[in-house]
Amino acid sequence: MAYSEHIPGCGAERSLGHLTPPWPSVRRRRPARLVLAWLAALAALAVLGWAPSAHAQNECVRCHASLSEKRLRSAADAWRQSVHGKDGIGCFGCHGGDPADPTVRAHLAENFKPHPTRQEIPLVCGGCHQDARYIRRFNASLPVDQLTLWQISGHGVGLARADSSAAVCTDCHGIHDILGQAEPTSPVNDRMVPQTCGKCHSDAAAMSGTKLPTDQASGWKRSAHAKALAAGVPGAPACNGCHGGHGELAQTAGTIGRVCRPCHKAEAQEVERSPHKTAFARLGFSDCVPCHGAHDVAAAAGALLVSVSQGGACARCHTKDEKPQATAKQLQGMLDDAARTGDEARRAANEAGARGMSVPGLESALAELRTAEHRLGPAVHALDPSLLEPEVTAVKEAAGVVTKAVAQVEDARKTERLGYYAATGLLALLFGLLVWKSVRVARRRPA
Amino acid sequence: MTQPMNPQPPLPTVLEPVGEPAGGTAPTRRDVMDYAIGVVAATAAVAAAYPAVRFLSPVPTGKGGPVTLRLADVPKGTVTLATAGERSVLVVHNDEGAVRAFSATCPHLGCGLRWDEDERLIRCGCHGGRFGMDGRVVSGPPPRALTELTVDMVGDKVVVT
Amino acid sequence: MATRAPTAQPRARGASGSWLGDRTGWTVGAARLATHRIGPWEVERYAAVAAAVLMLLLVASGIALSMHYRPNATEARGSVVEIASAIPFGNLVRGVHQWASDLLVACMWALCLALCLRRLYRRPGELVWLAALFGLLLVTQIAFTGAVLPWTASARDQARMVGGMARSVPLIGEGLGHFVLGGPDVGAATLPRAYGFHIAVLPAIFTLVAVAYWRLAARMSEGLAERRTAAGVALPRTIPVYPDFALRAVAVSVAVVLVVVSLATFLPRVPGITGGEVETPPWYLAFFHQILRKSPPDLLGIPGPQFIGGVMTAILLVVAALPFIDPRGSKVTRWLALVGLAGIAALTVYGLQ
Incomplete structure (x- = not known):
């Protein structure tokens, strides 16, 4: 709090005075003069050659935006587009100074901070962002624990250890151009996070002072998570999904399982029943990583169980044991079997739909099939064919319901077709007889 | 009716009703053809009736599953009307504590039945049939007693099938 | 009735020559039809x-659907x-109704x-x-109100569009839109209204028009024959109405039923089943839609739809007044009709793409 105390914008009295027009007293006491004052101000603005805007009262921005030196101008331009600019939180909040003073004397204010140091930045941001009462005025759903979390994170601890390259707020969020997380171009948007983290973590030079690897971002790009995120699956994790947004921690064997669990609940439950449970604990392995990988986590879909020769996950450890490999093969066979049955049922349903047939109850039958298929993935984690068997049976039964419904309609259709041929045969015969008779009637009479 | 405009005399041969052979004489080729046309047309009409009847006949709506209710909902000495889907049953909890169930359809003409607490009888609103708690006819036109259904007690649940 | 009954008794036999004719006073008129060529x-x-x-097929399948x-x-x-999924032959009945309706519109065009x-x-004539022209308009409206009944989003849009056209009529537009x-706006009240128009009001008017058409056409045919006799000209080849034309008519009827049932079986068009499908306007209105689509928002200072509506109404009135504008039947009329038809056909094809 030591730093934020001399930043008036985040002190005890945060009147947002710097956000309101600089003539509040005039407006209240002398309405007639207020008009004159406004007219004078407008005239002055016109003379100065700039139109009044939402930020007209911020003298810092007004002046900096008109400067020709790009270094001094770009901050003002970027700020206007930022979330702070849109909420009217001006330069003063971070830099101090006197925003009401239109002259260069504004820089002479005692509290003016042109360049907060890397050590100061977290405190500048945190000064406002950990104040729930203040933050709620702008965004009631924004958390206020970022500073605390950051302080315990690898980045915060690093900075405390005087490693000045450790990331602070601005390294990830940007400086003047800070955007809300929901903005697609924000560096902390889910889709941008891997790139933002990768900026340092994929750079061998930047990581040289640490023992960290640099292949996490490239691994993640190959992962099932990356595909899911690209496909717009809600909750699909980028870096922050597992490592946390501000309290980044390197995940260790003991913690990884806990990170996966909240999303992969059903799988985690089955893992408890698997023979790996005790073995992994004894060997000090993580629950999930040995099979699925870490950053390059693979889509399960059978690929992990394929045999040694195909580079399946089991083969990484079970190089010689024949029994686990046989089990893997058996499980894979069962999964393939279930997938084939399900696909066949769906194909039959699609074909029926393409031929314009409407099958009663098809929607719910297909939904049942999908539900049954969703249970296969978790069930295989027990790595026990006898535990997978009932789920495979459930899929087959659900598929059977679909196929039967389609077949019933097909049969009914066939019967209808037969009836059609019989009826049209009769009608065609009748038509022929009538034509014949009409020709005969005409022919028998002299023209 | 307007007069015929054409002064030509009518041609008697073409005025014979279609499909009726000339009296007494052997059927000619034309008569046979007329018969054939009549038979085919009649068959076609009958055939068309099949889809029409199937389309208009009520859609079969299954028999309905079992009706389940809690025993607590059927106080001793009362009758409760319970429904599941389109199926209605009367669940009787008689004074001796036995639970029985009857179809809630009147055996007279199929009207719905309900329990009359004042008379302590099952009544049909249509023609005034009355039945006792044992399902037997007390008065009115119903020709026979109510159809009894199977009751299973599963825990505190009454399952009527 | 009471006074006629005794007098009818003596001439009961032979007067009309048939059992039914004696009792109803209706004459089969076969003799008259046989002499008329x-x-x-x-x-x-x-x-x-x-x-x-x-129309008979439509009434039968329509009653079944209702x-x-x-x-x-x-x-x-x-x-x-x-109806489409759970009821036996539901698709067949829907298909018959749909195809018969389309063919009826086509038939009325052919007739005109x-x-x-x-x-x-x-x-x-x-x-x-x-009568024929009025019949065509009625058939189009019956088909259109029927297309609203599945009450899908696109059916509601079509109804909304018709309401908009009704509202754009000068002076009475507001009331007319409300009536339609x-x-x-399109709401819960629109559907029962469309249903009432579709199954009762419009078919009743159409039936009256159709009966009138048959009587008028028969009278016209006789009148033309009279004129030919008076002028001493004869048609190169003729057939008697009964039995020759009657037989052909029955054969045509059978063929029509055959075609409708075949189309309903093999080309089942089931609008209103799938959810958010974008249904094109019905083909018999496609030319009109295409004109509306391609017209500028503003013509001669009048809003586009209103201008086009006015022009269409004017064309319709001219076409209706054809017997009085062109009492001699000039070749120009034929050519205009063919060009107009070709234009409508082209716009229909263009509009359906």
């Missing part, structure tokens, strides 16, 4: 026969889906075109022409 291939007669058969259809905004779509090209709108939609 007509040209062998007068297209408008076959079009009229086909239209009558299609037994399962529930005309209220909440249940309409569900009941249509139920035949009357125009064969110059039958001339004296004494003026009222026949008007049952309220200021």
